[in-house]
Amino acid sequence: MAKLMLTTALLSLVFVVIVAGHDESPSCVYSVMEQMLEKMFKLRTRMDEWERRFTELEDQVNKTKIRTPIVAFRALLTKSLKNVNKGTLIKFDDVDFNLGNVYNDGVFTTPYSGTYLLSTTLGNPTGHPGEFNLKKNGEKVEYNVAGHTNGFNVGGVTTVAKLNAGDKVWVEGSGSITGPYEISGYYTSFSGFLVNRI
Structure with missing residues (x-):
């Protein structure tokens, strides 16, 4: 939920910057925003997948480690x-x-x-x-x-x-x-x- 709120806030800021810096029509600006939003969500999905894979790999490594105490x-x-x-x-x-x-x-x-x-x-x-x-x-x-x-x-x-x-x-x-x-x-x-x- 916190990540979604942060993403929304960032998109709002980007929207303000784009509107302030360009003379294009609102529909053109919204189109750019939609494309950016789509790319950001795809990137977030990929990051979540890599994080999941990394966690699984880390768990496997920890399970296969032989920890022999020093005696x-x-x-x-x-x-x-x-x-x-x-x-x-x-x-x-x-x-x-x-x-x-x-x-x-x-x-x-x-x-x-x-x-x-x-x-x-x-x-x-x-x-x-x-x-x-x-x-x-x-x-x-x-x-x-x-x-x-x-x-x-x-x-x-x-x-x-x-x-x-x-x-x-x-x-x-x-x-x-x-x-x-x-x-x-x-x-x-x-x-x-x-x-x-x-």
């Missing part, structure tokens, strides 16, 4: 643990980053249902064998070992898991669990991130 963590072990009993929760004490505050006191709690990438590494020297069990709600997901061969070796495993919101994931260790080593750096870690929300 990621990486934690390292800065101390060595010896004679670790099987089933002991390993608390990685140096949290490199913790986006979403999802890793706390050794346990990763999933904030969303989705597919997650999870990874653990265990570095041990010769003669100090150890093992890791990656657990989800108490059930084994993956397994890795280190220290069973000559020299310093690192055992690692990376997997993709479908997890539900509120699931808890942690690492249990046994044997020897080495944190720092002679070569500068930490070789024992636990990390993960959300790939897709489902």
Whole structure:
């Protein structure tokens, strides 16, 4: 309604300008006005159609967008643990980053249902064998070992898991669990991130 009133007001103004500036007869002026009015309505119709199409396209784009929240963590072990009993929760004490505050006191709690990438590494020297069990709600997901061969070796495993919101994931260790080593750096870690929300 407001657009129609504005259009009428503009046409009235144009009419006044045309009448004031030309000596043509009123019928000629009205003919020009009719043509202008017809063109304006056609233009308005086209604009409405383009606006409708744009809105539909915008809705389609928004529906197809996959918005994955940022969830990621990486934690390292800065101390060595010896004679670790099987089933002991390993608390990685140096949290490199913790986006979403999802890793706390050794346990990763999933904030969303989705597919997650999870990874653990265990570095041990010769003669100090150890093992890791990656657990989800108490059930084994993956397994890795280190220290069973000559020299310093690192055992690692990376997997993709479908997890539900509120699931808890942690690492249990046994044997020897080495944190720092002679070569500068930490070789024992636990990390993960959300790939897709489902």
